[in-house]
Amino acid sequence: MYGNDLSPTASPVTRNDDNLEDDTDFQATIDSAGRIEPRDAMPEAYRNNLIRQIAQHAHSEIIGMQPEGNWISRAPSLKRKAILMAKVQDEAGHGLYLYAAAETLGADRADLLDMLHTGRQKYSSIFNYPTLTWADMGAIGWLVDGAAIVNQVPLCRCSYGPYARAMVRVCKEESFHQRQGFEILHTLSNGTPAQHAMAQDAVDRWWWPSLMMFGPPDEASPNTERSMRWGVKRFSNDELRQRFVDMTVPQAEALGLTLPDPELRWNAESEHWDFGEIDFTELFEVIKGNGPCNAQRMAHRRRAHDEGAWVREAASAYAAKRAADDPVQAVA
Numbered sequence: 314m315y316g317n318d319l320s321p322t323a324s325p326v327t328r329n330d331d332n333l334e335d336d337t338d339f340q341a342t343i344d345s346a347g348r349i350e351p352r353d354a355m356p357e358a359y360r361n362n363l364i365r366q367i368a369q370h371a372h373s374e375i376i377g378m379q380p381e382g383n384w385i386s387r388a389p390s391l392k393r394k395a396i397l398m399a400k401v402q403d404e405a406g407h408g409l410y411l412y413a414a415a416e417t418l419g420a421d422r423a424d425l426l427d428m429l430h431t432g433r434q435k436y437s438s439i440f441n442y443p444t445l446t447w448a449d450m451g452a453i454g455w456l457v458d459g460a461a462i463v464n465q466v467p468l469c470r471c472s473y474g475p476y477a478r479a480m481v482r483v484c485k486e487e488s489f490h491q492r493q494g495f496e497i498l499h500t501l502s503n504g505t506p507a508q509h510a511m512a513q514d515a516v517d518r519w520w521w522p523s524l525m526m527f528g529p530p531d532e533a534s535p536n537t538e539r540s541m542r543w544g545v546k547r548f549s550n551d552e553l554r555q556r557f558v559d560m561t562v563p564q565a566e567a568l569g570l571t572l573p574d575p576e577l578r579w580n581a582e583s584e585h586w587d588f589g590e591i592d593f594t595e596l597f598e599v600i601k602g603n604g605p606c607n608a609q610r611m612a613h614r615r616r617a618h619d620e621g622a623w624v625r626e627a628a629s630a631y632a633a634k635r636a637a638d639d640p641v642q643a644v645a
């Protein structure tokens with residue numbers, strides 16, 4: 314799936330990456346929309362930048378299971394429960410494709426998890442906000458998955474093959490997630506006055522954090538220039554944020570809900586929606602660990618990891634036994 318033709322004796326990286334930082338062939342391949350595959354030579358900085366982004370993305374998917382997982386036992390009907398369980402399972406799957414993609418770059422999954430658990434790698438700010446009502450399941454699907462799609466569709470054209478291919482499937486699943494969130498909010502918005510108020514309250518709380526998901530403004534984004542030159546990112550943070558606003562405003566109208574920004578205005582000249590100033594100090598505080606749920610999310614993640622130790626040990630023992638019994642079958 315990831316184009317990783319590793320035999321038991323081959324290492325993931327067979328070519329010499331030294332001195333490739335200025336390699337014109339490498340940049341020429343990127344510029345001609347060529348794909349970089351796991352066994353291709355690549356500058357060490359390109360490799361590290363990808364590991365950084367893919368690992369953070371994987372961690373986000375896994376930590377992102379928590380806010381919605383919180384509502385599985387309280388879903389208002391069996392149908393809603395089944396849909397939410399499927400969605401949360403999808404997020405786990407996304408995390409696994411992404412860890413596998415990072416492994417094709419030579420990263421070790423256990424190391425990546427260790428970096429998450431010790432705070433040396435990040436995950437998306439959005440998952441540090443609480444899910445207070447059922448309407449939050451609608452707001453997360455509609456806004457958070459909606460933002461994720463806007464961010465990730467261009468990543469299907471990322472220069473690194475395994476990441477781009479993982480994104481194709483992820484985006485298909487995120488589209489379903491986004492629509493189920495929209496449908497939850499549509500039902501609530503057209504329900505009783507109390508249900509409508511619950512939907513509006515959720516949108517009020519999730520709107521601004523969703524805009525922050527796209528990252529700092531371009532002038533404060535240290536990674537964008539290089540990531541765009543290397544074809545990892547195809548658009549800047551601000552470009553994608555604007556695209557999300559333009560897509561979402563008409564959807565809010567269709568839902569009969571108000572986006573909590575008095576400065577939202579159609580700009581006939583730019584043909585985009587103008588929006589109010591984002592409080593980026595809040596984003597930086599949440600990234601630093603000071604959001605409403607950072608401590609809770611990390612404690613839960615570490616506990617889940619510790620409690621899963623026996624599963625990892627059993628899987629390793631089984632794999633070792635299979636390898637000893639039948640070395641050819643074990644690597645097939």
Ligand code: FAQ
Binds near residue numbers: 378436439536
């Ligand atoms: N939260 O220079 P830039 C989802 C960090 S998946 C936390 O602009 P870059 C699915 C950034 O890492 C959501 N940290 O960085 C779902 C960097 O730190 P570093 C995740 C943030 O990489 C739905 C520093 O700030 N999606 O939602 C954030 O060029 C529902 C400077 O920033 C992805 O990860 C933030 N919001 O652009 C699951 C998509 N923003 O590493 C469950 C892939 C920035 O230098 C339920 N990633 N930072 O120490 C990307 O597209 C990019 O990495 C960006 C950031 C756009 C997130």
